Amino acid sequence: MKAPKSLFLLAFLSGCLSVTAQKKHQNESAGNPTVEISALLAKHGCSSCHHTVRRIVGPPFADIAKRNYQSEAIVEKIGNPQPASWPGYPPMPALTVPDEDASKIADWINSIAANGGTEAAKRP
Amino acid sequence: MKIRNVIIPALSLLVIGSAHAQQNHKSYPDTARFNNLNKEELFSRGERLTLATCGSCHFGNDGLLSGKLMEDVPKVFGTVYSANITNDPAHGIGGWSNGQLAYFIRTGIKPDGKRANLAMPRFPNIADPELESIIAFLKSDSSASKASELAEPKTKIKLAGKLATKMVLDNYDYPKAPRQTTDTTFLIGYGDYLVNDVLHCFACHSANIAKIDIKNPTRSKGYLGGGSKLIGMNGEKIISPNITFDNATGLGSYTEQQFLDVMKMGRKISGDWIKPPMQPYTSLSDNDIRAIYEYLKVVPVVNNKKLVTSRSTK
Numbered sequence: 001m002k003a004p005k006s007l008f009l010l011a012f013l014s015g016c017l018s019v020t021a022q023k024k025h026q027n028e029s030a031g032n033p034t035v036e037i038s039a040l041l042a043k044h045g046c047s048s049c050h051h052t053v054r055r056i057v058g059p060p061f062a063d064i065a066k067r068n069y070q071s072e073a074i075v076e077k078i079g080n081p082q083p084a085s086w087p088g089y090p091p092m093p094a095l096t097v098p099d100e101d102a103s104k105i106a107d108w109i110n111s112i113a114a115n116g117g118t119e120a121a122k123r124p
Numbered sequence: 125m126k127i128r129n130v131i132i133p134a135l136s137l138l139v140i141g142s143a144h145a146q147q148n149h150k151s152y153p154d155t156a157r158f159n160n161l162n163k164e165e166l167f168s169r170g171e172r173l174t175l176a177t178c179g180s181c182h183f184g185n186d187g188l189l190s191g192k193l194m195e196d197v198p199k200v201f202g203t204v205y206s207a208n209i210t211n212d213p214a215h216g217i218g219g220w221s222n223g224q225l226a227y228f229i230r231t232g233i234k235p236d237g238k239r240a241n242l243a244m245p246r247f248p249n250i251a252d253p254e255l256e257s258i259i260a261f262l263k264s265d266s267s268a269s270k271a272s273e274l275a276e277p278k279t280k281i282k283l284a285g286k287l288a289t290k291m292v293l294d295n296y297d298y299p300k301a302p303r304q305t306t307d308t309t310f311l312i313g314y315g316d317y318l319v320n321d322v323l324h325c326f327a328c329h330s331a332n333i334a335k336i337d338i339k340n341p342t343r344s345k346g347y348l349g350g351g352s353k354l355i356g357m358n359g360e361k362i363i364s365p366n367i368t369f370d371n372a373t374g375l376g377s378y379t380e381q382q383f384l385d386v387m388k389m390g391r392k393i394s395g396d397w398i399k400p401p402m403q404p405y406t407s408l409s410d411n412d413i414r415a416i417y418e419y420l421k422v423v424p425v426v427n428n429k430k431l432v433t434s435r436s437t438k
Contacts, residue, residue, distance in 0.1 A: 045389065048390040049390070
């Protein structure tokens with residue numbers, strides 16, 4: 001009975017790992033990060049929790065863009081997150097990101113088109 | 125993956141299994157006590173546990189727990205969508221009683237007697253307090269669990285998937301003596317419970333995801349020693365890290381504070397960040413994470429020389 005057990009476990013676990021679903025699902029046109037931005041998101045740990053249009057741990061970048069924060073405000077919030085603004089999400093830890101990099105990330109977030117993310121699905 | 129070797133014996137079990145599922149439904153244990161929960165008191169713990177345990181598979185395209193396509197379930201088993209577990213009575217679990225939900229989470233058996241498919245973990249050893257908290261949260265109108273009418277296409281399980289489910293998951297009956305209390309002050313014991321019965325850390329962090337033992341996690345091959353082949357965000361191969369406290373290939377050099385950092389923020393002591401499929405557990409409390417740390421420290425060390433430490437654990 002070893003074979004089916006292995007099969008099941010494989011399926012069960014790969015089920016748990018369905019984050020890869022994010023790679024080709026819905027709304028990818030919303031604004032994929034450039035190579036430079038991707039590198040910054042990885043370097044500073046953003047991409048452990050945030051995806052452009054899908055919910056992983058934190059809100060999608062596209063939903064942050066819809067809040068119409070000034071880029072400076074986003075930079076400020078990276079270092080001093082306000083979990084109360086995002087009910088339903090676990091709290092974000094404060095991160096130390098150099099202003100120069102944070103500004104580039106913030107500007108990119110604000111460049112994301114409004115047709116992606118999870119909140120768009122609720123609004124006509 | 126030699127499916128044909130198991131098809132014939134399994135076919136007969138399939139028939140028996142269907143009858144078995146019906147019987148189980150008739151012998152519902154008393155879960156009525158879950159129907160009178162102090163929802164307000166349980167809510168915040170329930171939110172933290174639900175986001176940590178259910179969220180990664182059940183968050184859908186509207187940001188609610190509305191279900192999504194599970195692209196990583198091998199196609200040989202079928203096409204699986206995680207269920208809508210929001211409070212919608214038609215599309216979610218809004219019509220289930222608390223007791224039915226408790227029974228389902230422990231056994232995988234739905235109120236109609238059918239079993240959840242193979243992608244849904246079973247939590248036979250979860251204790252009443254955690255179960256109550258999760259139920260209180262799921263039955264609330266929170267910004268994750270409020271009713272969503274989003275209906276993903278129907279899951280289609282192929283024969284191989286059905287056989288795998290029948291043969292391996294059918295024996296998750298409701299525990300005769302469910303764990304009723306949780307002691308969160310004895311850290312090693314509480315950590316054992318979180319790692320093995322609630323968060324299922326051993327599933328990804330042992331030697332081979334195909335050789336784990338859900339009922340007796342510590343008997344899993346290479347328990348917590350890492351080495352399992354997983355799939356990353358962009359389809360890339362990820363080898364799970366060794367999370368025993370081996371100095372050379374595991375977490376041996378992590379202090380409690382460094383462990384809190386990697387669990388809550390995702391930052392490793394190397395300065396690298398953890399990557400999907402692992403996620404930072406920002407919703408767990410410091411006490412939860414300390415308990416996991418204390419437990420991992422007493423797990424027998426695995427020196428996993430196969431791991432390239434610079435790229436995995438450290």
